[in-house]
Amino acid sequence: MTAAARYAALLQWLRSNDADISPKIDLQPSSRGGGYGAFLTEDAVEGELLFTIPRKTCITLADSIEDDACGEGFKALIETAGPGGNTVVMAGFMARERIRSLESQKPGSIVDDSSFGPYLATLPWERGMNNQEHVLYWDNKDIEKYLKGSMCYGEALDLRKEVDVAIRVLNTIVGKSIREFRGDYLDSGFQWPWEKAAQASEEKLKGPPEGLAEAVKGAFVCMLTRAFEDGDGDEEKLVPMLDMLQHSDEPNISHAMRKSDGAVEVRARQDLTAGQELLNQYRSELEETMPYHRFFTRFGFVPGIQEEMTNLFEDKSSIFFAQKAEI
Template sequence: MTACFVLSSSPSKTITQHSTQLFSSSGLVDIQAISRDTPGSSYDLLLDWLRAKGATVNDNLCFQPSSRGGGYGAFVTDNVAKGEILVEIPRSACVTLDNVKNDPDSGEVFQKLMTQAGPGGNTVALAGILAKKRLVALAKGSEAIEYGPYFDTLPWERGINSQEHMLFWSDEDVDTFMKGTMCYSEAKSLREEVDLAISVLNKIIGKSILTARGELSETDSGFNFPWDPKPEPLKQIIDGLPEAVRGAFVCLLTRAFQDGDDDDEDAEKLVPWLDMLQHSDEPNIRHAMRKDDGTVEVRAGRDLQAGEELFNQYRSEKDETMPYHRFFTRYGFVPGIEENIADLLKDKSSIFVAQKAEV
């Protein structure tokens, strides 16, 4: 494996979308024509699945449409005291690099990828296992994969829960709306990394996906003689893989938490339930991972009143390495902004374009 990746994702959560319109190659369209919320029943199934996995879930929790942007958020139905446990999520319910390494079909190749592909190799491998499970679920049903109820709540496509990450944009839209802004270079770089990952991952997980679809037998090597009119399946990008990989990267860029010690910055994981909380620079929850068994504890960060929505802090808005334009590139939103993002980009807002100092 000679590919080298430099992409790495930041500890984060689900994205908040304040815009009321989405982009298209032909211009702006009404978000209502594209946006589609994940049904609330899917979140109830997620809670049932978490409990079956051994999670502790406070009885005073529910899901409702979020007060910030599209999609759902987590709320408390009764008063909750500071420090009270909201959820305890066992490591077995999280998606970690263990899932990558232990994959029966591709684990060995994934480990070589993580060793040889540079600091972004872990992210690419995680994206690969997410994309594989997603496509297997589409072929066989969500019940066919271990994380089915969780995967059913993730933003795999543009418009789900008002999801508007730039990885879902066309090249034309990126150039039209972002060229000349401070986020253009990073956006182009991330998109190029994802395109490279699609090519690499096609070779690693392609056979498993074709087998799940019944297009390839489990004993088929994928080789064909030159006179066989049927093309070798893995010499071309299989249907649906680019979309699944892009969706997987969006999930990781917007939701992944650091996994392990601070000096292991490239180790990341997805934490069901916790990763759907909306962002606030004044979060009302706190979370930590137990060192003994990897369980993630989420507690009330202060006294909570009945009806309050729960908020996590993705990154501090005062962090000099995370200016507002980078919030948009990484997470798909700009904190506190209610205006349409397209208008801000078109108008060369100071959020996205460096302004010349007046003399």
């Protein structure tokens, strides 16, 4: 399926799930580097509602812990790990749903697609997709070659270790479910407690099912680069279409969660003209805790830079490498 077809399917899926999307919105290749963006086909005035994304189309923590197959395991993980386990749990849910969606597309498959299938198909599950260059997708050799000695190096290693641990933990929760819908696992019916324990140990020894490690890694990238919080203690969530808008430190849209039903409304921050691309602000570029090298580690890009990141690392750019003071 082409990129244009994937985004057309996304719009159709959103509208079929009660999303209110202005006819002035068109999805097309972004003018800011790579991937797709949202553009206006007609003028819009300040405050105009551009699109509304209902809560049921967002991927939330509730979707994970209420999941029939893995919800109890996810709840137990959060109880053990605390709030820090929320991201891991959502990554596990997304990874399982991504694999389900891919299985459903195989010829002759009887696996049902994920209810989020058309949305998942637009997310950056691998390096280069939507121009994504996140360090989680780099191989160890490139990490050592380009990042060693930079201000990104330690953070990149820590993040990769966190994901490696998450893959092992999540395998014990979602591995069986994936094998079940692939037909690789047959439920033998009633089991005594010791038989269940033995079977659980056997599942751990099998290691992650094919594709799980890559899907968990991709889910972490999606969470790091696309998750939103709406304040008031609301959990992180992925919001279709809003999360595809490109970054600008001078955004031309605003977004807020509607208290009545949790839907997310996106409005024009100012008067806009036909042809303009809608831009959001991921984090302020003036924020002391988000210098440009951390922007790269978190989001996989540096604002305003279109050049290949590896070139900047090879040139020991001051964005990534601390400079010695001249005497």
